[in-house]
Amino acid sequence: xxxxxxxxxxxxxxxxxxxxxxxxxxxxxxxxxxxxxxxxxxxxxxxxxxxxxxxxxxxxxxxxxxxxxxxxxxxxxxxxxxxxxxxxxxxxxxxxxxxxxxxxxxxxxxxxxxxxxxxxxxxxxxxxxxxxxxxxxxxxxxxxxxxxxxxxxxxxxxxxxxxxxxxxxxxxxxxxxxxxxxxxxxxxxxxxxxxxxxxxxxxxxxxxxxxxxxxxxxxxxxxxxxxxxxxxxxxxxxxxxxxxxxxxxxxxxxxxxxxxxxxxxxxxxxxxxxxxxxxxxxxxxxxxxxxxxxxxxxxxxxxxxxxxxxxxxxxxxxxxxxxxxxxxxxxxxxxxxxxxxxxxxxxxxxxxxxxxxxxxxxxxxxxxxxxxxxxxxxxxxxxxxxxxxxxxxxxxxxxxxxxxxxxxxxxxxxxxxxxxxxxxxxxxxxxxxxxxxxxxxxxx
Amino acid sequence: xxxxxxxxxxxxxxxxxxxxxxxxxxxxxxxxxxxxxxxxxxxxxxxxxxxxxxxxxxxxxxxxxxxxxxxxxxxxxxxxxxxxxxxxxxxxxxxxxxxxxxxxxxxxxxxxxxxxxxxxxxxxxxxxxxxxxxxxxxxxxxxxxxxxxxxxxxxxxxxxxxxxxxxxxxxxxxxxxxxxxxxxxxxxxxxxxxxxxxxxxxxxxxxxxxxxxxxxxxxxxxxxxxxxxxxxxxxxxxxxxxxxxxxxxxxxxxxxxxxxxxxxxxxxxxxxxxxxxxxxxxxxxxxxxxxxxxxxxxxxxxxxxxxxxxxxxxxxxxxxxxxxxxxxxxxxxxxxxxxxxxxxxxxxxxxxxxxxxxxxxxxxxxxxxxxxxxxxxxxxxxxxxxxxxxxxxxxxxxxxxxxxxxxxxxxxxxxxxxxxxxxxxxxxxxxxxxxxxxxxxxxx
Numbered sequence: 001x002x003x004x005x006x007x008x009x010x011x012x013x014x015x016x017x018x019x020x021x022x023x024x025x026x027x028x029x030x031x032x033x034x035x036x037x038x039x040x041x042x043x044x045x046x047x048x049x050x051x052x053x054x055x056x057x058x059x060x061x062x063x064x065x066x067x068x069x070x071x072x073x074x075x076x077x078x079x080x081x082x083x084x085x086x087x088x089x090x091x092x093x094x095x096x097x098x099x100x101x102x103x104x105x106x107x108x109x110x111x112x113x114x115x116x117x118x119x120x121x122x123x124x125x126x127x128x129x130x131x132x133x134x135x136x137x138x139x140x141x142x143x144x145x146x147x148x149x150x151x152x153x154x155x156x157x158x159x160x161x162x163x164x165x166x167x168x169x170x171x172x173x174x175x176x177x178x179x180x181x182x183x184x185x186x187x188x189x190x191x192x193x194x195x196x197x198x199x200x201x202x203x204x205x206x207x208x209x210x211x212x213x214x215x216x217x218x219x220x221x222x223x224x225x226x227x228x229x230x231x232x233x234x235x236x237x238x239x240x241x242x243x244x245x246x247x248x249x250x251x252x253x254x255x256x257x258x259x260x261x262x263x264x265x266x267x268x269x270x271x272x273x274x275x276x277x278x279x280x281x282x283x284x285x286x287x288x289x290x291x292x293x294x295x296x297x298x299x300x301x302x303x304x305x306x307x308x309x310x311x312x313x314x315x316x317x318x319x320x321x322x323x324x325x326x327x328x329x330x331x332x333x334x335x336x337x338x339x340x341x342x343x344x345x346x347x348x349x350x351x352x353x354x355x356x357x358x359x360x361x362x363x364x365x366x367x368x369x370x371x372x373x374x375x376x377x378x379x380x381x382x383x384x385x386x387x388x389x390x391x392x393x394x395x396x397x398x399x400x401x402x403x404x405x406x407x408x409x410x411x412x413x414x415x416x417x418x419x420x421x422x423x424x425x426x427x428x429x430x431x432x433x434x435x436x437x438x439x440x441x442x443x444x
Numbered sequence: 445x446x447x448x449x450x451x452x453x454x455x456x457x458x459x460x461x462x463x464x465x466x467x468x469x470x471x472x473x474x475x476x477x478x479x480x481x482x483x484x485x486x487x488x489x490x491x492x493x494x495x496x497x498x499x500x501x502x503x504x505x506x507x508x509x510x511x512x513x514x515x516x517x518x519x520x521x522x523x524x525x526x527x528x529x530x531x532x533x534x535x536x537x538x539x540x541x542x543x544x545x546x547x548x549x550x551x552x553x554x555x556x557x558x559x560x561x562x563x564x565x566x567x568x569x570x571x572x573x574x575x576x577x578x579x580x581x582x583x584x585x586x587x588x589x590x591x592x593x594x595x596x597x598x599x600x601x602x603x604x605x606x607x608x609x610x611x612x613x614x615x616x617x618x619x620x621x622x623x624x625x626x627x628x629x630x631x632x633x634x635x636x637x638x639x640x641x642x643x644x645x646x647x648x649x650x651x652x653x654x655x656x657x658x659x660x661x662x663x664x665x666x667x668x669x670x671x672x673x674x675x676x677x678x679x680x681x682x683x684x685x686x687x688x689x690x691x692x693x694x695x696x697x698x699x700x701x702x703x704x705x706x707x708x709x710x711x712x713x714x715x716x717x718x719x720x721x722x723x724x725x726x727x728x729x730x731x732x733x734x735x736x737x738x739x740x741x742x743x744x745x746x747x748x749x750x751x752x753x754x755x756x757x758x759x760x761x762x763x764x765x766x767x768x769x770x771x772x773x774x775x776x777x778x779x780x781x782x783x784x785x786x787x788x789x790x791x792x793x794x795x796x797x798x799x800x801x802x803x804x805x806x807x808x809x810x811x812x813x814x815x816x817x818x819x820x821x822x823x824x825x826x827x828x829x830x831x832x833x834x835x836x837x838x839x840x841x842x843x844x845x846x847x848x849x850x851x852x853x854x855x856x857x858x859x860x861x862x863x864x865x866x867x868x869x870x871x872x873x874x875x876x877x878x879x880x881x882x883x884x885x886x887x888x
Contacts, residue, residue, distance in 0.1 A: 024733045084733075148733070189652060193734055206848065208633060208819030211749050212719030213710040215677060215703040219670075219722045222744075225663065226670035231772070233659060259659040259774045266657040275656030277738055278663045284724035285745065289468040289528075289592070290637055290783065292747050292820075294721055300666075301729065303736050305655050328675070330703045339734065375652030376736075404650065 003363060005416040009122055010105065012042070013410065014098040016080075016114045017107035023058055023081035023148050032058045032144045035080045039117070039142055046125035048140065053160070055152035058144030062160070065124070065138045071430050072167035073137035074352075076124075076422075077383060077391070078117035079146030079173065082109030083404045090406035104409035111401035115410035116172040117142055119396055119418035127423055135430025139166060143379065146173070149339050150379040157386035168352035168429060169383050172418070174395030175403075177369045179414060182360040182421070184353060185393035187271060187372030188380055189305040190343035192316035193279075195336045196300040196323060198224060204284075205294040214294055215330035218283035221298035224333060227326045228276050228319075233259040235276055237322040243309040244273060270374035274310060276319065277303045305374065308345035316340060341378035346390035352429065356394045359424035363417050368394070394421070447807060449860035453566055454549065456486070457854065458542040460524075460558045461551035467502055467525035467592050476502045476588045479524045483561070483586055490569035492584065497604070499596035502588030506604070509568070509582045515874050516611035517581035518796075520568075520866075521827060521835070522561035523590030523617065526553030527848045534850035548853040555845035559854035560616040561586055563840055563862035571867055579874025583610060587823065590617070593783050594823040601830035612796035612873060613827050616862070618839030619847075621813045623858060626804040626865070628797060629837035631715060631816030632824055633749040634787035636760035637723075639780045640744040640767060642668060648728075649738040658738055659774035662727035665742035668777060671770045672720050672746075672763075677703040679720055681766040687753040688717060714818035718754060720763065721747045749818065752789035760784060785822035790834035796873065800838045803868035807861050812838070838869070 021035035022028040036052050036059045043050035043063035050063035058081060066073075085095035085108045093099040095108040105115075120140065127134050141164075145152055157164060177183045200217040201210075230236055260269040269275070283298035285291035304319060306312045320335040327333040347353070348370055360368040373393075380391050396418035402408045465479035466472040480496050480503045487494035487507035494507035502525060510517075529539035529552045537543040539552040549559075564584065571578050585608075589596055601608060621627045644661040645654075674680055704713040713719070727742035729735035748763060750756045764779040771777040791797070792814055804812040817837075824835050840862035846852045 191652070191736070203849075206819065207719075207721035207723060207747050208635070208714075208749060208817070210714060211721040211747065211818065212677075212717055213704045213713040216722050218725050218744075219673065219720075221725070222666040222669035222722070223673075225666035229663060229667075233656075260657045269657040270652075270654060273656055275651075276663075277651035277655040277736070278660050278666070278728065279651060279735060279737055280728035280730035280739075281662050281665070281725045281742060282730040284722065286724035286726035286743055290745075291723060292635070292721070293723055295724075298725060299730055300662075301734075303651050303655065305652060330677075373652070374655065375650065405647075 003413070003416040003420040005412055009118070009415065009419070010100070010412065013105055013110065013115055013118055013415070016118060017098040017105070017110050018096055020096045021081050021109070021144065022084050023145050025084055032081055036061050036144055039080050042121055043140055046121055047128040048124065048138070053156055055156060057152045060144070060152070060156050061140065061142040063140035065134050067133055068135065068137045068430065071136045073139065073165070074168040074170060074426065074429060075139045075141055075164065075166040075387065076120045077141050077169060077171045077379065078120060079113045079143050080117060081144040081147050082114070083112070083147050086406055092407055103412045105412060106407060106409040108408055110408055110410035111397045112403035112408065113146065113173045115415055116396050116418065119415060119422055120172055122419040123422035123426065126419065127426060135427045138426070139164065146377070146379055149341065150382060153379055153382050154386065157382060161386065164387060166387055166389060169387060169389050169391040170352070170356070170425065171377070171380055171391045171393045172395050173377060174373060174393045175397040175399060176395065176414070177371065179398055179411065180364060181366060182364050182368040182394070183371050184356055184368045185373045185395070186346050186348050186370055187308060188344040189271065189307055189374050189376055190310065190312040190341050190381070191376040192304040192306070192312040192340040193338045194302040194304070194316060194319060195338055196221070196302055197297055197334045198331050199297040200331045201294065201296050204296050207292045207294050210294055215328065216294045217331055218295050218298040220328065220331040221283065221300055224323055224326055225278060225300055227322070232262055234261060237319050239318045240274060240315065244307055245309050271372035272307055274307055274315060275305045279303045305376065306343055308343045310343065312340040312342060313337070341376050342381035344380045344384060346384070346392070350390060352392045355428040356392045356425050358428050359421045360394070362424045363421040447857070447860040447864040449856055453562070453859065453863070454544070454856065457549055457554065457559055457562055457859070460562060461542045461549070461554050462540055464540045465525050465553070465588065466528050467589050469528055476525055480505050480588055483524050486565055487584060490565055491572040492568065492582070497600055499600060501596045504588070504596070504600050505584065505586040507584035509578050511577055512579065512581045512874065515580045517583065517609070518612045518614060518870065518873060519583045519585055519608065519610040519831065520564045521585050521613060521615045521823065522564060523557045523587050524561060525588040525591050526556070526558070527591050530850055536851055547856045549856060550851060550853040552852055554852055554854035555841045556847035556852065557590065557617045559859055560840050560862065563859060563866055564616055566863040567866035567870065570863065571870060579871045582870070583608065590821070590823055593785065594826060597823055597826050598830065601826060605830065608831060610831055610833060613831060613833050613835040614796070614800070614869065615821070615824055615835045615837045616839050617821060618817060618837045619841040619843060620839065620858070621815065623842055623855065624808060625810060626808050626812040626838070627815050628800055628812045629817045629839070630790050630792050630814055631752060632788040633715065633751055633818050633820055634754065634756040634785050634825070635820040636748040636750070636756040636784040637782045638746040638748065638760060638763060639782055640665070640746055641741055641778045642775050643741040644775045645738065645740050648740050651736045651738050654738055659772065660738045661775055662739050662742040664772065664775040665727065665744055668767055668770055669722060669744055676706055678705060681763050683762045684718060684759065688751055689753050715816035716751055718751055718759060719749045723747045749820065750787055752787045754787065756784040756786060757781070785820050786825035788824045788828060790828070790836070794834060796836045799872040800836045800869050802872050803865045804838070806868045807865040
């Protein structure tokens with residue numbers, strides 16, 4: 001397949017992973033800036049112009065190469081911030097001390113998304129190094145807040161909208177179907193996060209003195225959360241499924257498991273149907289030792305996933321109304337919507353999609369699967385809305401990469417193929433001749 | 445009423461409270477021993493013999509004065525260990541730096557139970573100092589594990605059963621009805637603690653990828669906990685109320701609030717009826733920042749209170765059976781019973797009760813109310829069972845003392861009356877003449 005990886009590319013990934021650019025932890029704010037600076041410098045070294053765009057949060061790295069007048073302009077998106085590593089003891093090697101074991105490089109962010117960002121940069125570097133020029137005009141937009149919901153991105157897109165007039169957007173932050181099967185993601189669920197607090201007595205009460213005569217907020221929280229689903233796993237919130245596409249059948253996946261919307265596959269349930277997940281519960285005392293307390297309040301963090309055709313804010317409002325409606329007079333429930341991100345559905349037949357499919361087929365020998373993802377990348381809907389272009393989501397992560405988990409790693413052979421695929425994509429996009437249809441690409 | 449408090453008694457309480465004898469925290473193990481040693485020395489100073497009895501946990505202080513042959517022997521019970529102070533910021537003055545404000549001495553353990561223990565010791569000291577002898581034989585048993593359920597006490601009672609042959613047991617670890625109204629507690633609820641863990645997927649899952657197709661253990665835990673009560677607050681566990689006395693009506697209390705066994709007062713619900721309280725919930729992520737996780741497991745700490753006529757182990761088994769029975773096939777529930785303590789009901793007409801009532805009337809000018817408590821003191825059932833004597837529970841705590849909470853304090857005028865009452869009690873118990881009935885005491 002002709003995909004090779006230089007020692008330099010591996011050393012580069014190690015250097016990038018070594019910077020603990022954890023966007024959610026204020027203690028790492030300086031590291032995030034360091035990572036941004038490192039990445040801008042890397043773009044310059046490849047031959048692009050690159051600057052840091054300041055935001056109220058972490059900076060955006062904006063690179064550009066505009067030496068192909070008359071050719072399309074493509075925006076390459078990725079992020080240089082990473083998830084918190086979690087407990088260091090859960091890692092086989094320290095999260096920010098990159099280590100190669102087998103054909104993988106281990107470290108937080110190796111796959112999500114530093115390795116994938118470097119696939120883009122290395123492809124540009126290779127094209128510029130070998131041909132002296134790129135086949136298209138390129139803008140690289142690498143943000144440092146993807147893992148915290150891209151709060152600063154909309155303002156950056158708005159402020160720079162003239163220089164961000166592009167013909168195509170390529171996002172590398174998703175997974176392949178398998179190590180030998182690339183995937184183009186054409187749909188993402190949206191999301192909303194709710195913080196639900198049930199309060200009762202003005203202070204913690206002793207369960208000996210009061211147990212049996214006071215509606216315990218922790219008990220009430222359980223009762224309120226339990227009202228969200230029926231025994232099958234169908235959400236009972238009125239209007240929760242409104243806007244779900246009809247028939248909302250999507251190809252792929254096997255027989256459904258025994259929980260969720262009946263008669264649907266797991267793939268359908270997780271990509272084409274909205275869902276409610278309890279992300280966290282906290283009440284009273286659960287540490288060492290006993291404490292016989294009726295807690296004054298109880299907390300649930302609840303995450304919603306919505307699908308194209310639904311507005312996460314509207315659905316969150318319906319869930320909040322339901323929670324208020326089922327709250328008995330003995331306690332009070334407050335609901336705060338802490339975030340909302342739109343779902344995405346992109347056309348599967350544009351020239352950029354076809355070019356990506358062509359490039360995958362060239363490098364992997366098989367066309368990519370076209371899939372919907374159950375996850376949410378807030379930046380994608382922001383890019384789609386602000387730039388008026390359907391992003392192409394072509395990622396090089398693998399399930400085995402353990403993104404967001406301990407022992408995250410990036411698969412080095414896939415790193416090599418990712419670089420080759422992106423180079424092929426840019427070449428294809430810059431070619432004068434008509435791009436083949438996806439069906440043609442599949443036959444190819 | 446003749447109750448006075450010397451400066452020495454206040455200084456003594458301050459010195460005792462200053463020792464952070466937190467039995468549940470291993471870091472304070474040495475402090476617990478220090479408190480035991482301090483208390484034994486105090487007993488010796490009053491004129492008793494005193495030793496520390498070693499246990500696998502914290503020591504028991506055993507004091508004795510046996511100079512009244514032919515007279516009854518009374519065991520005085522209390523505990524010198526204290527609850528953890530909780531967050532220091534919640535305290536107006538540091539929990540282990542005793543401070544007098546108004547007519548109260550503030551500090552962790554001031555009321556529960558160091559102040560009440562010192563009521564006993566000071567009464568003995570006063571009787572020995574003024575009369576050179578005690579009217580009865582006395583054994584002081586002060587343990588250092590009351591706040592953790594008295595795990596070592598049964599073995600100590602068994603090992604020392606010959607020297608612990610007593611005619612009466614007086615426990616000072618309860619509350620008065622009000623500052624001018626003493627209370628004799630004749631019933632305690634028993635308790636059991638359950639740790640409930642619901643598990644689902646082998647590891648945490650991403651709610652984007654899996655939300656809607658996996659029965660979330662946190663959701664399932666809520667559903668399982670919600671099954672414990674109906675909408676009125678009646679427990680739905682089969683057999684939960686079996687053994688509750690018929691009619692289980694007890695005097696006292698006002699109109700019942702709107703949650704609990706219907707048609708009962710709050711006092712009845714919390715003293716004569718069993719109850720289930722959720723003491724704690726924990727699942728997933730509830731700290732700063734967002735985490736879109738379907739947690740692999742979810743935890744509930746559940747406390748049961750049972751009433752005389754019920755066995756806490758049997759009731760805990762029924763609750764565990766219910767939890768297993770309502771668990772759907774999509775998740776697994778494990779239940780561990782982590783503690784169990786028996787309920788207590790004592791005769792209200794014995795000579796020791798009458799002597800206590802007489803003493804209260806002498807010092808407070810009114811007879812004590814006879815009440816049941818919803819709380820649990822495991823040691824009381826242990827003393828009752830091992831010594832074959834119905835303990836008399838005559839405590840000098842007040843609701844305003846904020847036992848177990850920040851800003852715990854002991855009311856100094858009540859400290860004085862507690863000493864006087866206990867001295868009167870011991871004198872009365874040692875008198876030759878017939879003890880009056882409670883009705884007589886009330887008229888007196």
